[in-house]
Amino acid sequence: MEIEDLKDIWKKQSEAFTPKDTSELANMLKGRSTSIIAKLKRNVWFELVFTYVVGIALLVYGVTLRSGWLSSMSISLVLLFCLYSFYYVKKLKLLNRFDANENLRENLRRLIKSLKGYLRFYKRSYAILYPLYFFLGLFFKAVEYGAEGFIEHISRPQMIAVLVVFATVFFACSMWLTNWYLKKLYGNHLEKLESILGELDA
Amino acid sequence: MIGDEKQFINLINEHQGLIHKVCIMYESDREARNDLFQEIVLQLWRSYSTFRGESKITTWMYRIALNTAISGFRKQTRKVKTEDLDDVHLNISDNSSGDENEENLNRLQVAIRQLSEIERAMIMMALDEVPYEEIAETIGITQNNVRVRMNRIREKLRKLMTA
Numbered sequence: 001m002e003i004e005d006l007k008d009i010w011k012k013q014s015e016a017f018t019p020k021d022t023s024e025l026a027n028m029l030k031g032r033s034t035s036i037i038a039k040l041k042r043n044v045w046f047e048l049v050f051t052y053v054v055g056i057a058l059l060v061y062g063v064t065l066r067s068g069w070l071s072s073m074s075i076s077l078v079l080l081f082c083l084y085s086f087y088y089v090k091k092l093k094l095l096n097r098f099d100a101n102e103n104l105r106e107n108l109r110r111l112i113k114s115l116k117g118y119l120r121f122y123k124r125s126y127a128i129l130y131p132l133y134f135f136l137g138l139f140f141k142a143v144e145y146g147a148e149g150f151i152e153h154i155s156r157p158q159m160i161a162v163l164v165v166f167a168t169v170f171f172a173c174s175m176w177l178t179n180w181y182l183k184k185l186y187g188n189h190l191e192k193l194e195s196i197l198g199e200l201d202a
Numbered sequence: 203m204i205g206d207e208k209q210f211i212n213l214i215n216e217h218q219g220l221i222h223k224v225c226i227m228y229e230s231d232r233e234a235r236n237d238l239f240q241e242i243v244l245q246l247w248r249s250y251s252t253f254r255g256e257s258k259i260t261t262w263m264y265r266i267a268l269n270t271a272i273s274g275f276r277k278q279t280r281k282v283k284t285e286d287l288d289d290v291h292l293n294i295s296d297n298s299s300g301d302e303n304e305e306n307l308n309r310l311q312v313a314i315r316q317l318s319e320i321e322r323a324m325i326m327m328a329l330d331e332v333p334y335e336e337i338a339e340t341i342g343i344t345q346n347n348v349r350v351r352m353n354r355i356r357e358k359l360r361k362l363m364t365a
Contacts (some may be wrong), residue, residue, distance in 0.1 A: 003328070003356060009306045010329035017222040020239070025211045025218075028243045035241060035274040069260025101249050104323065107269045193273055199320050200343065 021108060036111070037098050040118060043185075044095070048088045050063075055081035072140040080133070087125055094118050106196045115190050119182055126178045130171050208251050213259065214243060219331070220263055227312035227314055228271040242267045245274065261336045268323045268340065321355045328352060340362050 006130075032038070055078045062074030098114045101107075142150040153159060214221070221242050229235040246266050253262055314322055320341070327337045334352075338345045 006310060006359070007329050007331065009310050011302065012303055012307045013223060013226070013311070014221075017219070017226070019215075019218055022215065024210055025214050025243065026207070028240045029207065029210075029247050031240050031244060033241060033244050034237060035245065035270065037274070101252060101266070102269075103265060103340055103342035104268055104272065104320075107342075108273050111273050196272060196319055198339070199318055 006066060019085060020118070022116070036186070037095055040186075041092065043093050044088055044091045048085070051081050051084055051088075069137075069140045069144045072143065073137060076136055076140070077133075080129075086167070091118065091121065094121065105200050108193055112190065112193050115186060115193070119190070122182060123175075123178060127175065130174050131167075134167055134170070206250070210247060214246070217260060217263055221267055222262060223326060223330075224264075224267040224271050225309065227326055228319070238271060241274070242270045245270045257339065258336065260332070261332075261340060264327060264332065264336075265340045272319050272323065276312075310359075310362055313359050316362055317355065317358060321351070321358070324348065324351060325355050325359065 058074045058081075059078045062071050062078065065074070067072035094114060094117055098110060102110065138154075145153060154163070221239055224242065225235040225238045229238045246263065249266055253259075257265075278346055317325065324337055324341065327340065332340075334345050334348045339349045341348070343351075
């Protein structure tokens with residue numbers, strides 16, 4: 001079969017679908033986008049709102065406690081959440097940079113770059129947050145015990161071992177969970193995009 | 203409905219065959235095709251204000267539709283399954299009387315759906331008589347590269363159609 005024969009066959013396709021009417025098309029314009037970038041943006045907004053809701057709950061909890069380690073931890077976490085607003089703004093800026101108006105190859109390149117940048121930023125921010133919060137916890141404990149008492153308490157070999165094991169397990173599990181979550185949400189899609197770009201570059 | 207929106211809907215009305223073809227080639231079931239159709243319309247609407255008529259309207263539509271179908275729209279699976287092919291077949295049969303032409307169209311659709319996503323995009327445009335220059339512009343490769351790839355795609359299609 002030659003290409004001209006295929007073209008003739010292909011033309012028949014136009015008769016094979018039911019056209020959408022004007023009102024259906026008008027309704028589509030009011031719909032919600034399901035593009036990967038739109039979904040990522042919605043996720044960021046969801047995380048932002050969730051962070052503030054948890055932050056407010058922690059603040060209420062923190063101020064009702066009389067004092068001590070737990071109260072300081074709760075309030076410091078709220079401050080940390082406030083700082084995280086910048087992180088969300090940065091994430092949204094990364095996503096807003098994306099424009100799908102280019103040719104297919106350029107669009108793929110940009111999308112891969114945006115997605116990789118977004119995922120790298122996401123992983124790094126959590127890789128910093130977990131150790132930071134661990135050491136913050138230790139710091140508040142030190143404040144509560146007093147420097148001398150704290151050093152005496154923490155320098156026991158048994159306590160060092162517990163802390164090292166706890167920190168390692170917590171960090172490894174948290175990072176594994178973050179990586180798994182990101183891979184599940186966007187990793188497979190990213191691999192697919194890279195393979196399509198690879199085909200174009202070949 | 204405001205002026206721009208009305209103008210845009212008329213444009214989609216006029217060229218919705220192009221969007222339907224992209225949806226049929228890139229989505230397996232009816233529901234997913236409808237979702238993709240809506241997403242393409244939305245993406246076209248979003249970039250409508252930036253369309254300055256530098257390229258043909260169909261080139262612009264192909265660019266946005268293919269970008270959406272290939273890279274922007276995340277779906278469950280892109281593998282061609284038996285039931286998916288049946289669905290395409292049913293879609294055609296709903297509107298036809300079952301002659302040789304329809305069987306050829308089914309075979310062509312099934313064959314195209316077995317090509318890679320890039321190959322599908324290129325052959326679709328070629329079958330719609332889009333010049334190589336515009337195919338090159340839409341995909342982002344040189345015209346020579348389009349020629350070489352089109353030869354390979356034609357060969358693949360021929361084998362798939364006769365298999």
